[in-house]
Amino acid sequence: DGGITQSPKYLFRKEGQNVTLSCEQNLNHDAMYWYRQDPGQGLRLIYYSQIVNDFQKGDIAEGYSVSREKKESFPLTVTSAQKNPTAFYLCASSNQISYGYTFGSGTRLTVV
Amino acid sequence: AQRVTQPEKLLSVFKGAPVELKCNYSYSGSPELFWYVQYSRQRLQLLLRHISRESIKGFTADLNKGETSFHLKKPFAQEEDSAMYYCALKGDTGFQKLVFGTGTRLLVSP
Secondary structure (H helix, E strand, C coil): CCCEEEECCEEEECCCCCEEEEEEECCCCCEEEEEEEECCCEEEEEEEECCCCCCEECCCCCCEEECCCECCECCEEECCCCCCCCEEEEEEEECCHHHCCEECCCEEEEEC | CCEEECCCCEEEEECCCCEEECCEEECCCCCEEEEEEECCCCCCEEEEEHHHCCCECCEEECCECCCCECCEEECCCCHHHCEEEEEEEECCCCCCCEEECCCEEEEEEC
16 A cells, blocks of 8 residues: 555654654655644745755755655654754655645654 | 745635635746645645646636636535645746645534
């Protein structure tokens, strides 16, 4: 069954800690994306990757880092430098974007 | 710059009433527009694309380049239409990525 899997579903982090959110897809999609979803602000692009070993910053990349060592995987690290990390994080992938994205189910990160 | 504006945060209608969710965009080139929907406890999913000119679940949307709009319409709302709706734009240059609006929550009451 093809799709995108994000884990964990819920994540709690103490201030000052780095955390990594997982995103795996078995759709054979080349492009992958990370968005942050906040109430009233819609989806804002954090990072995106067109191909393996290549990625670019989106609109709100500060305090985040990513890697793309495998086509199937695009993990997002939320570092301690991110000033307001509590949010809902969405991963997506696409091949031909005219057909739109396929989204994961999201990870809700809470800083405690 | 690419920008998508959804002026309404919440749209509340009664079952059977017509629905129009507004979307305006700012882009100087030739855009592709999309509507995505997020039902309660479900993942965000594509509802329709302007290039396919399709009707999904009774919803339609027409790209109006003169008014730079892509409003989502349905003649008779159903309770199961209650969800969060996002309008998104893809530009025709550079890397292909979507820019999303802030979303409109549609609430259909019985």
